[in-house]
Amino acid sequence: MSKDVTKENASVNEKSSRDKMVSGSAWMTGGSILSRLLGVLYIIPWMAWMGTQDVANSANALYMVGYTPYALFLNIATAGVPSAIAKQVSYYNALGEYKISREIYKKGLQVMAITGIVAAILMYMIAPFIAANSPTASVSDGTQVIRSLSWALLIIPCMSVTRGFIQGHHTMAPSAISQFIEQLGRVIFMLAAVYLIRVVSDGSVVNAVSASTFGAFIGAVFSIGYLLYVIWRKKPELDINVANSRNKISVSTNEIFKSIIKTAIPFIIIGSGITFFQLIDQFTFAPIMNAVSDMTAKQIENNYAIAAGNANKLIMVVISLAGSMAITSVPLIADLLARNKMADVRAQMSDSIQLFFFIMLPASIGMAVVAKPLYTVVYGYSAFGASILQLSSYMSIFLGLFVLLGSTLQAANQTKRALVAMAVGLVVKLVVQYPLLAIAGTHGMLLSNIVGFGATTYLMLRAIYKMTHLNIGFLLRRLLLMAIITAAMALVVFIVQQGMYRLFEPKDRIGSLINMGVSASIGGFVYLYAALKTRLADRLLGSRVAGLRRKLRIK
Template identity: 80%
Template sequence: MDRVKEKEPIREKSSREKMVSGSAWMTGGSILSRLLGALYIIPWMAWMGTQEVANSANALYMIGYTPYALFLNVATAGVPSAIAKQVSYYNALGEYKISQDIYKKGLQVMAVTGIVSALLMYIIAPFIAANSPTASVSDGTQVIRSLSWALLIIPCMSVTRGFIQGHHTMAPSAISQFIEQLGRVVFMLVAVYFIRIVSDGEIVSAVSASTFGAFIGALFSIVYLLYIIWKKKPELEYNLAHSKNNIKVSTNEIFKSIIKTAVPFIIIGSGITLFQMIDQFTFAPIMESVTALTAKQIENNYAIAAGNANKLIMIVISLAGSMAITSVPLIADLLAKNKMKDVRMQLSDSIQLFFFIMLPSAIGMAVVSKPLYTVFYGYSAFGTGILQLSSFMSISLGLFVLLGSTLQAANQTKSALSAMGLGLIVKLVFQYPSLWVFGTYGMLVSNILGFGTTVFLMLWAMYKMTKLNISFLMRRVLLMILITSSMALIVFIFQKGVYLFFEPKDRFGALINIMVSSSMGGFFYFYAALKTRLADRLLGSRVARLRSKLKIK
């Protein structure tokens, strides 16, 4: 009996258990990080000044952050997933020495890419600012350059996250994300308060200080991750001592392996940012030619569509990123063991779990878009409409994030890249006619068409590789759609009821509305998922036990 108890703690979790556990950690970390990244906007915009001044500040902020996100993706986006994939693969083979060498060499590679990316972004900042929808090129340049400092730290931080994820340990990565965001938000709010409220300083100074917060947040995060590596030292040394060492890989081969694996992840990881860069460079000139809007109105509309709504939908899109981060090392591990049937099941589970979480999140956000936008930015019929369409768009963006990473983990990089390339072409082709027909909404319409094309091609590539049971997937997703639609109706009814007692344009009333209607919708979705056994099938025995305790038959 004692002998049995000794073995139980080292029982290897199934892929589904690892997926659910890892996704829970990464989702929790991402949601908390994204919520912080959205909640700060309330005092931030209030301290900036009037709503018009605040929107201009937000537009300036986005003009800096969009190219920064692209440089960040080039420097790091592929690295955590690439390192996690490589480390997980060699750990599965018992080649712990190689996996640790990959981490050390990855640090060297990323230190160089960080320096190069920071210098390049600093140098070409005036060019980016000159081609963006901003009233002042010098202000745009200052903001973009303030972000370049973060690129010196974040690449090495990303390597460390990937190494930890490769050991199927997601908690430290999730916590480090939260620490990074907390450090960034606290710094930027303190800085903006002193610059705008205490010193009555310039808008550009406040925005530049805000964007410099990325450097501060990264600093806190990497210190925490290094502490985790130090704590794992006994385990790493034990693994190293018991490494099989049957495979010999040279330093050059390790460098090539990291770069070869990381580059596709970088390109796919830059997908959303590349779509946003198309908007940043084409929105103003196209809108000037097809509308009678002034430059200030165009800047304001861009701030609402690319900044305000984007901050909120990224909360739900981060859910897909969390699942992608978790699934990459799992799929790499299964491929290393040549378990193709399990790979097919893992891909199917990932897609189902995505829709299970993403559908109620995105559709729910669309239904409560009016009070949600009011709470964060103040009442705006235009802003509400943009957020509604953005919420629906977030489903295709989230699916792109998940499928892009999982296809690469399954060694289907070429299919992923070609799908994204065709999606970008569709985006470019439809950008002008969409803006001409739909105005600012056209920016989102062309995104939906572009990402829709990419997602369809990725799903087709996944089907050809694994022969996924499409009819089974469709039945599961249809059930989720039916439950989500019922949830949306309940949220809508309660929202209308609350509006009988509170003014729609009032921030406090909007907050009460969200709390009441979202709570009722969430309760219904939770109950329906348990009642139909959907949650049992996706989340495992723990949920089944919960359903039993709640006496839901």
């Protein structure tokens, strides 16, 4: 009898973890997609108001020169904190030690306030050095843009601590909503600023770009205001938890600081992984292209803007899907480890990987198929830009898998293996960067990322297998089914797209929008229908999809 009860409880716990994963991923994915879509849609008026396409591309290159190092400083100041705090809070909450969880949040705020100030000052001071070694026509312009971003570092670290604290309670909605509010505030400010500077006042491009990047500070103000409101609303509930805390574990202030820092540093390094790869491109692309090609400085700047800026903004929409699942899985895995439920940890990791490919494969491959009309809609027609976006879409699978697996390994206390895997990938990237740029031109920059991240994700997957002994055969069968369904979807989208080109001129923006909308919608329906027909959606998302099948009359 007791064995039956144990099995029943295990089944309930497994379903609970899966439900939390699906629900949390849904919230975080929704917030990320809306935020990323805003980050893509603003580009259309932003570039139009900047001026001609060449001027707009130069502005975008200048924008990226500032944002790539800013992303690194932001990661140093914050990247590991939400996941680290979420992991620690979830762990102690699972033990009933709510008082320690609150202390972790308070100490985390103190630590992040200090790191934010230090990061902001450091970024402001070394801005001229970064600008001088970046593919930009003017060092002074690059310096101005980089410094305009340093202000956001004063606020965002504390905002990240608050997000992590809320996530540690397995509540993902506020984090998702705060992301959207942050992006909305940023986009409204930057578009208003660019319109006033470029259209109304006919001001300089560098001032318009600097105002755009300063929008990160404005967005952060709105976001942290919302998060503090959420904490205020939840305070009665949190106070009750603290009052009922078991208080059987004693943790000193120094231990809390050490715990936060020890947990956060690896998350910071792994969280900066994509940025490290991008910095290699920022500092090596121009020198290598000068050596292996006869391109002018202007052509190099424009090609860098298209590959590192234009295409990157679009693929980050799908990469954010992996980030959403990673954010959701970290506290769940930490919770299961705290209760020593290794079988559930293995199931959770398997579910995370399957859910990743279930969403990521159709998103990335679909983007690759509609790359030409998509690029035309956002940036204007460019055969080169479309080819870069297509290759970037394939690359996004490896980047997204890196984000998910890196966070998963750290949540499972396999930090060293995650760091070694990333270090190997960076070395591989550095080794193949020169020859691939020499052979494939600008496309070589993306190919070197695929090779580097491919090596990293292979090592991470091997580390997860050694720890959990995942059923590889089962995983491969599931992935094969997803690949077949995705291939069928891509074929349908390609056929529809070619038919649409007979009705609309490929270089026309409106025609491309209609083409993309129709072909992507049909492709999405094909994938959804196949996933429901094969019961793949049921196995990954649970019984909640049964109602959708009934509505669509799929047996």
